[in-house]
Amino acid sequence: MVVKINITVIGTGYVGLVTGTCFSDLGNRVYCVDIDENKINALKKGIIPIYEPDLEKLVVKNYEKENIIFTTELEISLTNSNICFICVGTPASDDGEADLTAVFEIAKNIGKLMNHDMIVVTKSTVPVGTGDKIKSIISKELKDRGVEYGFEVVSNPEFLKEGTAVKDSMRPDRVIIGSDNDKAIAILKELYAPYVKNHERFIIMDIKSAEMSKYASNAMLATRISFMNEIANICEKTGADVNQVRLGVGSDARIGYSFLYAGCGYGGSCFPKDVKALIKTGENVGYTPKILKEVERINQNQKYVIINKIKKHFGDDLTGLKFAVWGLSFKPGTDDMREAPSIVIINEILKAGGSVKTYDPKSMELSKTILPKDNVEYVSKRDQVLDNCDALILVTEWNEFKSPDFNKIAKTLKSPVIFDGRNQYDDEVLSKFGIKYYRIGR
Numbered sequence: 001m002v003v004k005i006n007i008t009v010i011g012t013g014y015v016g017l018v019t020g021t022c023f024s025d026l027g028n029r030v031y032c033v034d035i036d037e038n039k040i041n042a043l044k045k046g047i048i049p050i051y052e053p054d055l056e057k058l059v060v061k062n063y064e065k066e067n068i069i070f071t072t073e074l075e076i077s078l079t080n081s082n083i084c085f086i087c088v089g090t091p092a093s094d095d096g097e098a099d100l101t102a103v104f105e106i107a108k109n110i111g112k113l114m115n116h117d118m119i120v121v122t123k124s125t126v127p128v129g130t131g132d133k134i135k136s137i138i139s140k141e142l143k144d145r146g147v148e149y150g151f152e153v154v155s156n157p158e159f160l161k162e163g164t165a166v167k168d169s170m171r172p173d174r175v176i177i178g179s180d181n182d183k184a185i186a187i188l189k190e191l192y193a194p195y196v197k198n199h200e201r202f203i204i205m206d207i208k209s210a211e212m213s214k215y216a217s218n219a220m221l222a223t224r225i226s227f228m229n230e231i232a233n234i235c236e237k238t239g240a241d242v243n244q245v246r247l248g249v250g251s252d253a254r255i256g257y258s259f260l261y262a263g264c265g266y267g268g269s270c271f272p273k274d275v276k277a278l279i280k281t282g283e284n285v286g287y288t289p290k291i292l293k294e295v296e297r298i299n300q301n302q303k304y305v306i307i308n309k310i311k312k313h314f315g316d317d318l319t320g321l322k323f324a325v326w327g328l329s330f331k332p333g334t335d336d337m338r339e340a341p342s343i344v345i346i347n348e349i350l351k352a353g354g355s356v357k358t359y360d361p362k363s364m365e366l367s368k369t370i371l372p373k374d375n376v377e378y379v380s381k382r383d384q385v386l387d388n389c390d391a392l393i394l395v396t397e398w399n400e401f402k403s404p405d406f407n408k409i410a411k412t413l414k415s416p417v418i419f420d421g422r423n424q425y426d427d428e429v430l431s432k433f434g435i436k437y438y439r440i441g442r
């Protein structure tokens with residue numbers, strides 16, 4: 001295939017590695033840059049530092065074809081590229097504000113190193129107004145160097161989901177391009193065109209609206225989840241069942257079924273930090289975002305709903321009790337543990353004197369570096385977890401937990417009781433097996 005566009009992607013995490021790989025698969029030449037030397041060296045050997053379905057074979061294929069270059073050298077990458085994507089992390093600071101240290105450091109380095117005209121595209125999730133700040137940082141560096149290269153800063157927020165990141169990138173619902181520069185817009189459209197067959201899916205807007213669209217989308221989805229968790233909590237006190245309510249509500253075409261699942265709270269690297277950052281954006285301009293503050297508060301509380309049910313069943317003191325935990329990652333399909341509800345649930349069990357035996361298909365190695373070492377045991381098979389445990393807790397709904405052998409569960413657990421944080425099972429089926437079943441919103 002003919003090489004089309006030379007691209008630099010800065011930051012090879014979930015977003016950068018997937019974005020860079022998908023662009024390279026179209027025949028573009030992509031320089032994937034990271035400051036983490038270990039990560040770059042591993043990638044050069046075909047070792048993918050994250051678990052993301054379909055990613056490994058695409059990386060290996062395109063690395064072998066020399067469509068991807070893994071490097072820590074930003075200067076060489078920029079020299080050989082016309083477009084540069086910023087894909088570094090923007091984690092929450094202590095006060096909730098997005099920490100833009102890495103983004104601004106990169107803007108500075110781009111200004112210091114670029115030696116021809118460049119389109120600088122922000123794919124990291126950044127607060128409204130960041131594009132203007134990136135522009136001034138680059139301009140200042142160019143001025144200090146006494147050079148006059150042209151550059152455009154474009155906002156192109158990313159909407160991929162972990163676990164389906166490759167699919168989402170190759171078939172995006174929409175591609176938002178925030179820019180007022182026709183040439184930059186045309187180049188980005190050309191780059192994305194093979195993945196965006198339906199051109200109505202390109203949405204062109206000003207840079208600030210593009211930045212805000214990303215936060216508003218995540219905040220809307222987080223709001224739906226907290227809303228349903230609130231409904232679930234009211235269901236529990238009134239005798240209604242949130243599973244049935246979800247069907248009743250979602251069937252309205254104006255509402256739809258997605259993101260209405262009650263559970264033990266949303267986690268991950270995006271919703272928690274982006275809701276906090278949007279609250280901060282509002283406060284910084286003298287506005288108090290009341291709905292968003294409640295969305296966040298409901299989510300914090302929701303992580304304790306399962307532990308409260310456990311304590312209601314066994315009492316506040318869990319000393320001497322061992323809990324089997326299925327699932328650790330913040331959702332199925334990923335090894336990502338950022339803001340995973342399992343962290344809160346397991347720590348609360350340990351605090352109350354209990355111990356934990358756990359299994360997750362992908363995130364156990366990472367969990368070992370995050371969870372306390374004492375009283376947490378890891379096993380390599382789903383059903384091994386059950387031996388000598390007093391109860392089973394389902395935290396992450398991986399497929400292999402969806403239709404387990406209930407007979408075995410009932411016989412192996414010391415007391416046949418399941419606490420289900422993801423509403424995966426049928427109350428009637430479990431009662432036939434003599435299993436006491438607690439779930440959310442019933």
Ligand SMILES: NC(=O)c1ccc[n+]([C@@H]2O[C@H](COP(=O)([O-])OP(=O)(O)OC[C@H]3O[C@@H](n4cnc5c(N)ncnc54)[C@H](O)[C@@H]3O)[C@@H](O)[C@H]2O)c1
Nearest residue numbers: 011012013014015034035036087088089090102124125158
């Ligand atoms: N993870 C997602 O599902 C997702 C989806 C959409 C948008 N986003 C947003 O995209 C951004 C990146 O998220 P992520 O999950 O890919 O982060 P990540 O933490 O997985 O990856 C970030 C990478 O950037 C590298 N990095 C940090 N500073 C650097 C520097 N100065 N130069 C070069 N590399 C540097 C890190 O070493 C790391 O490899 C965030 O703003 C996030 O909110 C994430």
Ligand SMILES: O=c1ccn([C@@H]2O[C@H](COP(=O)(O)OP(=O)(O)O[C@H]3O[C@H](CO)[C@@H](O)[C@H](O)[C@H]3O)[C@@H](O)[C@H]2O)c(=O)[nH]1
Nearest residue numbers: 158159160161162225259260261263266267268270330331
């Ligand atoms: O009905 C639902 C749907 C999701 N969740 C939870 O919500 C969290 C986030 O899930 P999901 O949105 O699937 O995962 P992410 O990979 O974090 O993706 C979100 O965050 C990304 C980063 O900004 C965006 O790009 C995506 O569009 C957005 O969906 C997880 O803990 C889920 O368990 C629920 O509790 N109920």
